[in-house]
Amino acid sequence: MKEAMFYRQVKNAVKCGLCARGCIISENQLGVCKVRKNVKNKLYSLNYGKLCSIAVDPIEKKPLYQFAPGSHTLSISTIGCNFKCKFCCNWQISQESEITGEDYSPQNIVNLAIKRECQGISHTYVEPTIFFEFSYDNAKIAKQKGLFTNWVTNGYTTPEAIKEISKYLDAATVDFKGSANKKFYNEFSSVSNVDPIFDALLAYKENKVYIEITDLIVPKIGDDMEDVKKLCRWIIDNLGEETPFHFIQFFPTYKLPDLPRTPIGTMEKAYEIAKKEGLKYVYLGNVHNHKLENSFCPECGTLIIERTIMGVTKFLLKKDLKCPKCGEKIPIYGIKWIPENLWK
DSSP states (O other): OEEOSSEEEETTEEEEOSBTTOOEEETTOBOTTSSEEEETTEEEESOTTEESEEEEEEGGGTTOSSBSTTOEEEEEEOSOOSOOOTTOTTHHHHSOOSOOOEEOOHHHHHHHHHHTTOSEEEEOSSOGGGGHHHHHHHHHHHHHTTOEEEEEEOSOBOHHHHHHHTTTOOEEEEEEEGGGOHHHHHHHHOOSOOHHHHHHHHHHHHTTOEEEEEEEEBTTTBOOHHHHHHHHHHHHHHTOTTSOEEEEEOOOBTTBTTSOOOOHHHHHHHHHHHHHHTOSOEEEESOTTOGGGSEEOTTTOOEEEEEETTEEEEEOOOTTOBOTTTOOBOOOBOGGGSOGGGGO
16 A cells, blocks of 8 residues: 555545546545545545556557557556446456555666666556656656657546656647537446546646547447537547547447447547548547558648557658658657668
């Protein structure tokens, strides 16, 4: 156990200040995430260093398409989550109530990332907010060793916690579900208020964390194109038209095994709406070998980065990051972590 970083004592309980749920937890009880416990009116993280998943991934799987392309990252996770998504593809660990996993120190993970020739460390698979203290300690050491760090997050972290982790966090992929439709979140993720996700995005921006956004399009129940349009407008108005936006294809899983995969036509329709609204870099995810996994110059349409699920297959930009045909400057971040052989 490790004492939590964000909480305060209230009458006969503690109030967690880490995620937007703001759980009030009585003595010997757990928060919604099932990994934070009130012990004698102090809040403790029960999953500190208890890692259940460790893997080397291409950064494109996070997905981060315009941050350190071609790099590899050590992905880590613990048990637990603060959402209860009926469509979770990692439900075996996110919804597990028994805390299991091997013990690692933050230094162990940094050493392992270096040993496996990774350029960074990703806190992913479940919501990294719920293992915040380990993520924070790990990211601090990673930065000292010259590695990048990123979160793949549902966006329910409080602005106060974001401000603190941002000292050591380079990038965040913020995952929307059903285009931020409030009814969808309430019914399928047990989340009653989506506003904190937008507050979190503004906090990441204010604290200079690089952002990419995903949106899970769920057929029949989370595929309203008016919601897509509304979300695109918010991104453009608040984060900018160059913010990479990924539409993610649903596949049947967990408590929604009878729903079909999202039709490709629906995905392409969402893509066209996003482009029409003015987003310059829009992608489709979970639709393998589709041309819209690739990056194209927004000015002349030239292919500039070709990808598969395993990462970059063609990188056509030079070190000046300009389109080889028209000279448009392409916003690529984390340049120092791009493997040297990608430029060749």
